[in-house]
Amino acid sequence: MSSHKLRKSYVIGVGITKFTKPRGQVDYPDIVREAAVKALLDANITYDSIQQVFVGYCFGESTCGQRAVYQLGMTQIPIINVNNNCSTGSTALYLARQTVESGTAECVLALGFEQMYFGPLKSVWDDRTNPIDLTINSMSETRGITSSPITAQIFGNAGLEYCEKYGATAEHMAKISEKNHRHSAKYPYSQFRDIYTLEQIKSSPTIFGPLTKLQCCPTSDGSGAVIIASENFVIENNLESQAIEIVAQSMATDSPLLYDTKNSIELAGADMTRRAAKDVFEKAGITADDVQVIELHDCFSANELITYDALGLCKPGEAHKLIDAGDVTYGGKYVVNPSGGLISKGHPLGATGLAQCTELVWQLRGWCANRQVPNLRYALQHNIGLGGAAVVTLYKRPNFLRFGKSVQDARERLGYNPAVEARGINEQDFKKVISKKMSSEYVNARL
Template sequence: MTQKVFVVGVGMTKFEKPGGREWDYPDMAREAGTKALEDAGVDYDRIGQAYVGYVYGESTSGQRAVYELGMTGIPVVNVNNNCSTGSTALFLAAQAVRSGVSDCTLALGFEKMQKGSLGSTYDDREQPMMRHLMALAELQEFAMPPAPYMFGAAGKEHMERYGTTAEQFAKIGVKNHKHSVNNPYAQFQQEYSLEEVLAAKQIYGPLTKLQCSPTSDGSGAVILANEDFVDRHGLADRAVEIVGQAMVTDMRSTFDTESAINLVGSDMTNVAARQVYDQAGFGPDEVDVIELHDCFSTNELLTYEALGLCAPGEGGRLVDDNATTYGGKWVVNPSGGLISKGHPLGATGLAQCSELTWQLRGTADARQVDGARIALQHNIGLGGAVVVTGYRPANR
């Protein structure tokens, strides 16, 4: 029998610039995991399985991380799925509850990153992104570093195809930096004007530095449980149900359409979103608040379209209409998003879940979206995988 899945506890650390705080990944995991357990009001010995995500680290760092919370002999699965690692851990933890394997699971993610742009660790073998980069180099001249090149190239394609402007992408950076001012967990909490965002150092294509997510240290954690566990522990008033969830990896269209937009995952996102809408029984027009993967401002705009918030080519109009901020149709990235909150790869998806849980509980303080009842999460990693998740409060 398929079980319902509920978020019953969330926790995260403040995201920091690499080296900005004297801590190691076990310290991060202990802080985020303890907060999530305390939020749920359960002890670690109630956890049946743990899924621990990180991108940069040794093979059993997941065990070392959760040993800070307890050592009960449970299965601990180490997860690495590039920038979607955190939401992949969430997906697996939810799958364990949904299937009846465990009545309560932990998804935890962390990252201790090096300063500067992302780099490779193993240079004696083919890089997993090589096929994507070679395909993109056939469309637009190769540039370094790879991540802003890929997402900047997708932005350039959108501009050429639909007339989207550099100013529209920059407005997304303005919005997310403004949102982060109210987020005590954010790496940056400073507003910038449109002129300042546009005048910042150009990275690639329409992207300036203030439209790019930084490398970050930090951790996030989520406790999931089934309906019986929620009832037995009196958690219904704070539980948030996962009403739809889908993971999609690269498809033929990623490479066959000769599109930079598809090479950075828009087709994956669209397929995953449609699966979630079908499972959850709601559409994009009914969503109130969204945390999506704005690793670069260009990807936020592309994701508006992939999630079905508007038709292809109309993302710039949503920006100009202020449709994705407070007072608009949706509030997108009230946390400040990856651009301003930060992007410790293994923790990002769990931080998104934490923010949406607070929003649906009505406890997001100055970031609170009035009347938030339906939330949507989007987390993507190139190479590639995307996880989209839909949420509702359990008691509404």
């Protein structure tokens, strides 16, 4: 094993668009442009500082990443397209972090976007093996298959099994949804910001088993961008006051538990999360008890329920006790999904992980006003995709030994606080951050 010591990595700029219903009116280069420009403005750099780009998306042709990024400048840097199901955005982030920590680059951009179709996710290709066919076959043998959306069945069955084994109820899953919808009212980028009562959530149309419509994430259009840099880059560009350290990060894929058992919780990928979380906490030298805020992949309320266990937020089988104690919302032990999570915020697959990162960065900077988590030391991110990949990331606000000279707060530089107000960008914003080495204006005249 190499004795080479990895460098530290920091998030220095973030930006997202509002997540919206799939509308077919705004094309992916436009939403990528908005997110990327916001991240560059946040970091107070131009595209010329970016040495590599990782672009995540699931629904699109090959090299959409290049087409989206070229408008920022054709500087001939590597642009790498990423597809890892629902964990695509965090996979782009994972690769960007690795690139910086290995010393390959000083400043890297992770982008993600999605233009989706209305309705539940479905396979695009019907002439080849489905990548989750073994999961579907195992589910068929375990609990059978219905006409409901497959993902709702996979996660819904996991929730049912958790209830059967440990004494949780369908009401606990509904409470998760109520909590996340309530949180979303204070999050300006959410697709849905309405608050619902527990009774409204329980009485909304049934999708599968215990899951009602208001407990399922919607399909969405949207984009997110995160800029990762080395410590040298942070100091040289005087960004100590806003840089957020990636303390530890791990990606895990499925273990044999997925197929060796007929366990619905494992069919939903729980062991990927367990492995990634264990790795992260071991690397960081802390436990889940040290975390105050979590952005968790609640594609369905049932997945949030089983993930409390897998992340180690509670003892095995006691996730519902966290809910009953009020320990997953403000005033409790943890605040889970202050953004409203995927259930309210929306789930444009390639952007989801980057939006989670963005919220945690804003929280650690202390920008979140009426949804700010108090006394914040560590923030945890969880993003999972069936097929499979789970990415768990731990962040903190670093204590630099050397502080830069007094600098303008990024919110003053931007002219507003993006954590509490969702604004678009204008042409002046765009021109401020595009490449000055190779004219993007020339490029954009042709795009």
